[in-house]
Amino acid sequence: MNAFFRTVFKEIAGLFVDDSNLAAFATVLIAVVAGAVKLLNIPPLAGGVALLVGVIAILIESLLRAAGPPRRKR
Amino acid sequence: MIDLATVVPTVTASFLASMVEVVEAFTIVLAVGITQGWRPALTGAAAALVVLALLVVVLGPLLGLVPIGLLQFIVGVFLILFGLRWLRKAILRAAGYIALHDEEKIFAKETDTLKHHARQQRANYLAGLASFKAVLLEGVEVVFIVIAVGAGRGMLGYASLGAAAAVLLVMAIGFAVHRPLSQIPENLLKFVVGLMLTSFGVFWTGEGLGADWPGADLALLGILVVLVAVSLLAVQQLKLRRGPQLRVVK
Numbered sequence: 001m002n003a004f005f006r007t008v009f010k011e012i013a014g015l016f017v018d019d020s021n022l023a024a025f026a027t028v029l030i031a032v033v034a035g036a037v038k039l040l041n042i043p044p045l046a047g048g049v050a051l052l053v054g055v056i057a058i059l060i061e062s063l064l065r066a067a068g069p070p071r072r073k074r
Numbered sequence: 075m076i077d078l079a080t081v082v083p084t085v086t087a088s089f090l091a092s093m094v095e096v097v098e099a100f101t102i103v104l105a106v107g108i109t110q111g112w113r114p115a116l117t118g119a120a121a122a123l124v125v126l127a128l129l130v131v132v133l134g135p136l137l138g139l140v141p142i143g144l145l146q147f148i149v150g151v152f153l154i155l156f157g158l159r160w161l162r163k164a165i166l167r168a169a170g171y172i173a174l175h176d177e178e179k180i181f182a183k184e185t186d187t188l189k190h191h192a193r194q195q196r197a198n199y200l201a202g203l204a205s206f207k208a209v210l211l212e213g214v215e216v217v218f219i220v221i222a223v224g225a226g227r228g229m230l231g232y233a234s235l236g237a238a239a240a241v242l243l244v245m246a247i248g249f250a251v252h253r254p255l256s257q258i259p260e261n262l263l264k265f266v267v268g269l270m271l272t273s274f275g276v277f278w279t280g281e282g283l284g285a286d287w288p289g290a291d292l293a294l295l296g297i298l299v300v301l302v303a304v305s306l307l308a309v310q311q312l313k314l315r316r317g318p319q320l321r322v323v324k
Binding site for chain 1: 147151152154155156158159161162163165166169171207210211214215218272275276277279280281283284285286287288297300301304308312315316
């Protein structure tokens with residue numbers, strides 16, 4: 001039964017975390033943007049735009065890392 | 075008044091995402107039903123549905139207690155994580171870095187495992203458990219998706235409608251053809267869903283922080299268009315990088 005609950009927990013965590021770096025970067029990005037908006041009084045819309053740009057950057061970084069170095073031409 | 079700019083993406087995202095999950099659960103239930111009989115398959119699935127219903131009954135009212143801004147922010151954060159994960163995988167699949175999801179293969183693997191268990195005395199129990207686990211795990215994802223796309227704007231009803239339509243459609247087609255639904259373009263679905271969930275995530279998180287998006291709810295479509303453009307460009311560039319061979323990555 002423990003193994004079953006472990007599987008369930010693992011599956012639920014797996015909903016959000018696949019590439020752990022991607023999840024970590026996204027969490028940090030959201031925390032930084034939220035901090036900037038709430039503590040530094042950055043306009044919320046600028047925060048939203050920064051979030052979109054950051055999410056795209058994180059996605060591209062993760063894709064490039066997963067893809068590895070480009071194929072060499074012979 | 076019903077705002078179509080919000081209702082349509084909500085129902086569509088919930089429908090498509092739920093469809094992917096239900097197809098996966100259906101494959102396992104079908105394997106159990108065909109190999110070990112429909113009694114353990116349906117008992118396991120029914121038990122999982124009861125647990126899911128309890129989850130919804132217990133967690134549903136709690137959502138009403140969370141202030142809307144905070145709820146949008148929390149749901150947005152989870153949606154970004156959830157959506158990015160799907161989008162990343164779908165892009166890597168489309169670019170040929172990850173093999174496509176194969177329901178026939180999963181069905182064959184599950185059938186083999188169940189045939190092996192069939193020799194054991196507790197075969198029915200194990201078959202029922204396999205069905206229970208598949209429906210519960212995929213069902214939890216469906217519940218999360220419904221809450222995530224519906225709760226930010228009080229559209230849980232519409233999101234549930236989308237999910238229910240997906241369940242009915244997959245069940246109807248599945249039981250009619252009586253085989254795994256391998257013809258469904260699962261990666262395309264995951265690609266679209268990843269894009270929609272990530273867009274919802276950025277939109278809700280921004281709203282949760284107090285952003286007044288230009289064009290109000292229509293900004294959701296603007297975010298979606300930007301992400302579609304970036305993702306298609308990424309697929310194209312990654313294909314060029316890869317060359318002709320399938321390169322398997324994690």
